[in-house]
Amino acid sequence: MTSPTPVPVVFIHGLWLHATSWAPWIDLFRQEGYAPVAPGWPGDPGTVEEARANPESIADHGIDEVVNHYASIIRALPTLPIVIGHSFGGMVAQKLLGQNLAAGAVAIDAAQIKGVLPLPLSALRATLPVFKNPGNKHRAVSLTADQFRFAFGNAVSEEESAELFERWAIPAPGKPLFEAAAANFNPHSPAKVDTANASRGPLLLMTGGKDHTVPETVVRATLKQYRHSDAVTDITDFPDRGHSLTIDGGWREVADTALDWLRRHSL
Template sequence: MKVSENKNVVFITGAFVTHHCWDEWQTYFQSKDYNTVAPPWPYKDAETAEELRNRQPNDTDLARLTIDEVIDSYIKVVQSFPEKPIVIGHSFGGLVTQIIVNHDLAAAGVAIHPAPPQGILPYEFSFLKAGWKAFGLLTSTDETYLMSFEDWQYAFANEMSLEEQKASYEKFAIPESKTVVRGGLTHSASIDFKKPHPPLLITSGSLDNLIPAHLNKRNFEHYKESGSVLDYKEFEGRNHFVLGLPTWKEDADYILDWLSKH
């Protein structure tokens, strides 16, 4: 089956946010005749972000969650379809998307501002400033990490109005497993850049502090020529809250158009 004929989409959520960040995307893709699912990470199946925040910091099940468990949970979803679905992930979910594509488990993949796989050293200053606290160095991994509103302003919502920043934080920000974040630096987050793969699109945003465009471009450039479809697109004016910006539909349309061509 050609990608353009595939109507099943799995949306993969990133770290620090609830899976409801995909709600509008799901509705929009469904209006284009796609069948979509956006399952939460294990232990993040609460209806609201507030409910998950109220468990902070003593949600030991979430705190002990590993990157392998996150990846495996999405592989099970992908493999539940009768045919390989399209996989679209954001941030850490973009990393998971690259892993699933690398394992040839998807018809195609779209990694939106993805966290980098192992082997791509994220030395960009804004990444270090925005993300270092999430590793929780010298702190207990039995406790979850919740990004402060001040950190959210820099990592996710820079260049947005204060009102928009507050609203986005209240609606989407949730505690995270430091174990998962640290796992992004391990072999569990590795891929074979030389291996042929299904069509893959990597996107970035010019305003993203957490996963800056330069980091995404280096990720893209690590792939070796293998005859596989591989594309890169940097969008102007997008921060890490790209899924919820007023421009989100423009990004979705670009992705839909890209899928229709393969």
């Protein structure tokens, strides 16, 4: 008897983290019978060290280019995957789901999509390293350890934040942040998601209650954008977690929550 083909899972990282930061998730999902992959963004080198040494390879890639990159990967898969994204990867996951390129999606602390209005001060501070210079739209920008601590590691110890920074942090293109910031003034913004699609697969939004970069108010405002769709849209919150929730010592709770939700929806 032929065993069924494992369901593909495509993990999509966000700004300032390398794709290899999904390694523990990859191992867990493979053990659970899925076929997981974590491709990098366009231009991402294969390792953290290479990404730090060659920031120009990462620079100037916008939202549409990233979405099209993952769409081409998905079209080469044997069946529609589940997509799981963090931060800007969560926005990309929602766009792919809205385009019916995924069987279901989990968007973790997903970046602000078009139509979401709250812009908390902590989010402005977290992204200030990019926005302080308009020229950064076409550059790759690195965070310092202190900036990473505020944007990602504020809910873990200073020691753990420093360790995560040294292990996973890479430069990030400024372009997606500028595109998202202008989304509500641009009718054709690449940050627009087809939130009214009623034929799409299920979506789970996850939010960290202590997240500075994508605060809970942003994720709950995102949920409201889906009010015109009858497709499943759920939300789960982790009140004591920050933006590092996919990579810090509590990652397994987040991953297990995603797995439980996927099973409930037969994905």
